Amino acid sequence: xxxxxxxxxxxxxxxxxxxxxxxxxxxxxxxxxxxxxxxxxxxxxxxxxxxxxxxxxxxxxxxxxxxxxxxxxxxxxxxxxxxxxxxxxxxxxxxxxxxxxxxxxxxxxxxxxxxxxxxxxxxxxxxxxxxxxxxxxxxxxxxxxxxxxxxxxxxxxxxxxxxxxxxxxxxxxxxxxxxxxxxxxxxxxxxxxxxxxxxxxxxxxxxxxxxxxxxxxxxxxxxxxxxxxxxxxxxxxxxxxxxxxxxxxxxxxx
Numbered sequence: 001x002x003x004x005x006x007x008x009x010x011x012x013x014x015x016x017x018x019x020x021x022x023x024x025x026x027x028x029x030x031x032x033x034x035x036x037x038x039x040x041x042x043x044x045x046x047x048x049x050x051x052x053x054x055x056x057x058x059x060x061x062x063x064x065x066x067x068x069x070x071x072x073x074x075x076x077x078x079x080x081x082x083x084x085x086x087x088x089x090x091x092x093x094x095x096x097x098x099x100x101x102x103x104x105x106x107x108x109x110x111x112x113x114x115x116x117x118x119x120x121x122x123x124x125x126x127x128x129x130x131x132x133x134x135x136x137x138x139x140x141x142x143x144x145x146x147x148x149x150x151x152x153x154x155x156x157x158x159x160x161x162x163x164x165x166x167x168x169x170x171x172x173x174x175x176x177x178x179x180x181x182x183x184x185x186x187x188x189x190x191x192x193x194x195x196x197x198x199x200x201x202x203x204x205x206x207x208x209x210x211x212x213x214x215x216x217x218x219x220x221x222x223x224x225x226x227x228x229x230x231x232x233x234x235x236x237x238x239x240x241x242x243x244x245x246x247x248x249x250x251x252x253x254x
Contacts, residue, residue: 005030005065005171005202006051012059013046013226020046022226023060028171028219033203035213035234038223039249044206047223048173051204052093053086064093065170091119094164095173098180100156102148102163108135109144112163119167127166134162138192154185161192172196174205210254214238222246 006028013021036044049055053070071078112131116122138158220237
């Protein structure tokens, strides 16, 4: 794990007068799992959305696999890419949201197929075969023909993960993927994510699941007020935090 998949250098983001990200420096290496923790409003989800250009950075530089996110550089200046170029790059980054965002009128297998069909122009036969394999991977082979309203929240989230994987991403982003689930459904989703980590998928995970972060993360980053307060191996950050703000946060969530 010597090459950087994600490189953030002094990334800043504002919403009007509110400074949400205040100079974020982060490196995520290929094959690494990085967990972002911190209180609500600390900028974790905003940073995640900047990584695939759902939000535009206002300052600094952000790159994925050595290429700037959403911009090209010429003569020392940055120019925003056209929408088509942004979408092409975004297709290489899978994202799983708090809410599942499945198409309600499509079955599970059709939800998983839609990206490869529309974006990668795969044949229906190839796309369906791969979709079936991905649903099996997330433990839902028997739910291929079910509609979202026939699935539990945990099952819907696993379909959403399969849908993201269908695009063969080089990077997976998870924005609190279990926060909208009933407690008894959380484990199945985390098990799928553990499997991805075991397979070497590069992942950035915004989470409040400290047990998952301790077990799966290579690096844990604690953010507060738009800043990286502390980062390091899970044991260092979660068990022996060096910053008082980290200790105060963990005393409330552990």
